[in-house]
Amino acid sequence: MAIAAALVIVPLGVLFFLSGLVVNLFQAICFVLVRPLSKNKYRRINRVVAELLWLELVWLIDWWAGVQIKLFTDSETFRLMGTEHALVIANHRSDIDWLVGWVLAQRSGCLGSTLAVMKKSSKFLPVIGWSMWFSEYLFLERSWAKDESTLKSGLQRLRDFPQAFWLALFVEGTRFTQAKLLAAQEYAASTGLPVPRNVLIPRTKGFVSAVSHMRSFVPAIYDVTVAIPKSSLPPTMLRLFKGQPSVVHVHLKRHLMKELPETDDAVAQWCKDVFVAKDKLLDKHIAENTFGVQEQNTGRPLKSLVVVMSWVCLLIFGALKFFQWTSLLSSWKGIAFSAIGLAIVTVLMQILIQFSQSERSTPAKVAPARPKNGGDQ
Template identity: 35%
Template sequence: MSWSALKSLGISQLALAVTFIATGIVVNFFQAVIYLTIRPWDATLFRKINYYLTYVFNAHIVFLVEWWSGTKAVMYADKDEVTKFFGKEHAVLVANHGCEVDWLMGWTIGERVGILGNARSYIKRILQYAPVLGWSWKFQEFVMLDRNWEQDKKNIGPQLRILASYPDPIWLTLFAEGTRFTEEKYLASVKVAKEKGLQPLLHHLLPRTRGFVASVPHLKGKVAAIYDVVVAVDKNSQHEPSVFSMLKGREVKTVLLFRRIPLEQVPDDEKEAGAWLHKLFQEKDKVLDNYVKYGEFIPAKDKNREEYASYKNFTTFEIPRRPYTLLNSCFWLAAVLIPLVYYLCQIVMSGDVGRISVVAGLIGAAHFGFSKLIGLAKVSTGSKYGSVELDGQSGLNKHKTR
C-alpha cells in the first residue's frame, strides 16, 4: 500500500482525530491554569507561556498542510519586505474569504515566520463555548464579538488594546466580507452595492466597514501595518480546497498575495477610513480577476503600469517549511497512540465487553468531535450575507474559524 493510500484510510484519520482532541484537552487544561493563576498577576508572563501552549495546538493543524497533505505555501510578495518585517511586528491581516482553507494557509505562512502561537482573529462570542477549539480561542484572547453593535462598540476597544500590548508580534486576521463567498451571497452583495451607489465587485463580497473603522483608532501607534492578503486557488489544483481534502493527504494548490501597507495610511476620519477599505477591496478584486483570467496576479505585460506600482518588486516564492510542526505532531501521535493501542490490546484480550464498549465509545466521540470542529471551517457554516443591515457601515465582521 502506498503512503498516499495509507493517508486516505479512515483509520489514519481516526488516529489524527484522537490525537488532536487529546492534545487539545491537555493544552486547554494548562491554558485554564495559567489564565486563572498567572494572568491576573503578570499578563506578560501569561502571554509568553500561552504562546507555546497555543503553538502546540495550532501546529497540529498546520501539520496537515505542510507534511500530511504536502500542500505548498506559495507567496506572491516583496521578498525583501517579508524578510524585514514579517514575524517582527504587530500586523492586521485584511484577507479575502473565498475558500475554506484561506485562514489555514495564512496560519501556514505565519508558522514559517514564527508567528503561529500569536495568530489571532475576530470571532463570534458564542464560539468560545465550542469544546477544545473554542476554549483555546478564549484563553488566547481572541476578539469576541456579539451580534449587538452597541455592545460590540463598547467591547472591541479594550480587547484590541490587550492584543496590541502583547510583548511579541501578533497577526490579527480580519475577514471584512464577514462571511465566505458563495454565489447566493455574492448576488446579495451586488444588490446592496447597487443600492448604495458602490461599485460591485467581481470576486468578493462588499466589505462591511464598521468593524474595520471601529478597530483602527485602537490599533494606530501600536500596530505597524496592514497586510493586504489575497488567497487564490490554483486553477490546476486537482483537489477541493478544504480541510477534509488535506486530512485525506491531498495537496491543495493555492497562492497568497501579501502586500504590506503602513497602518498610518488609513485615514483617521471614519467616513474616509470606510472609503479606504472599499478601495482596498477594489484593488484586491482587480488582482484576483487577473489571476482568474491569466494565472498571474500581475500579468508580466502590465507590471510597469502605474496602477500596479505598489506590486513592483513582487515575486513568487515559498518560505521553507520548518521541522517543528512535524516534530510536534510526531511527539503527540506517539504519546497518545502508543498507550492507547496498548490499553486497547489489554481490554480486548480481557474480553470485558463493558470496557471495550466504553473505549470504543470514547474513540468514536473523539472522531465525531473532530469532524464537528473541522465543520466550523466549512463554507455552509458562514453567516447569511444580507440577513442583517449591509449598508457598508454595518455589523462587525464575524469569522467562524480560527
C-alpha cells in the same frame, strides 16, 4: 462520513483531541496561576503551549495533505513579517483561510501570537475553540450594538502584548459563496457601489474601530488576497484530513498604518477601495493564474512534523500504560467504553469539518439599500 474517510480521520481526531485536551489543561492552569501575577508572562508561556496544538494543523497542511501555499510579496515585506504587530485584512475565499494564515504565521515565527476576530460560537468548539479563548482571540456576535464595546476592550488589551502579533479581521463578514456574491452584487447595483466579481462588499465598522484603537501601536496593515489556481481544487478540512493536495496563492501588500486617513469615514472608504483593488487583482489572477509579482520561498519547516511525531509517541506510550494499568480492553464493558470514546471523537470531527464549510457559514446581515454616497453599510 464515509467509512474509508473515517478510518483516516478518526485516528487523526484521537491524536488531535487527546493532545488538545492536554494543551487546554496546561492553558487553564497557567490562566489561573500565572496570569493573575503577570499577564505578559502568561502570554509568553501560552504562546509556546498553544503552538503545540496549532502546529498539528500546520502539519496537516504541510506533511499530510501536501498543500502548497505560495506567497507573493516584495522582499522588504517578507523580511518584516513576524517582526512587527500587524492588522491583517483578507478576502474570505476558502474554508481554511484561517489555517493558511496560521501556516504563514508559523513561517514568520509568530504562530503562537496570531489572533483573529471570530464569531462567538467558535469559542465553544472543543479543544481548538478553547485554545483560542485562552489565547485572547476576539469573539463577536455580529450585532454591532453588542460587539462595539467587546471589540474596543479586546483591542485595548493588545496594547501591551509582549510579542509581535497578527490580528486577522475578515471584513467581508462571512465566507465567499456564489449565493452571497449575487446578494452583494444586487446590493452594490442598488446603491451605486462598484459591483464586485470575486469578493464581497466589506463591512467597515469593525475595521474602522480596529484602526482607531490600534493606530498608535500597530505599524502596519497586511492586505492579503487569497486565490485558488484553476488547476487546483479548493482546499477544505475534509480534503485535508483525507490527505488530498491543493495549491493556494497568497498575495500580501503592506500598508503603513500612519498613512491611513484620519477620519472614520475616510478610513471606511479606504477599506472599500482596497477591496475594489483586490477584486481587480483577482481578475488578473483568474486571467493569468498568478499574481505577477515576486514569489517568496517560505519552505516547509520540520517543526510541525517533530511536534506531531512527539505527540504520537507520547500518546501511544500513555495509552499502553493506561490500558495495562486499567485492563480496560479485557472486558466487554471496557471495550464498549472505548468504542463510545471513538464514536464521540467521530462526532466531534464531523462537527469540526461541518463548522468550517462555507456553505454552512452564517451570512452577515445585509443592511437595507441606501442612496448612492450614503453612510457606511
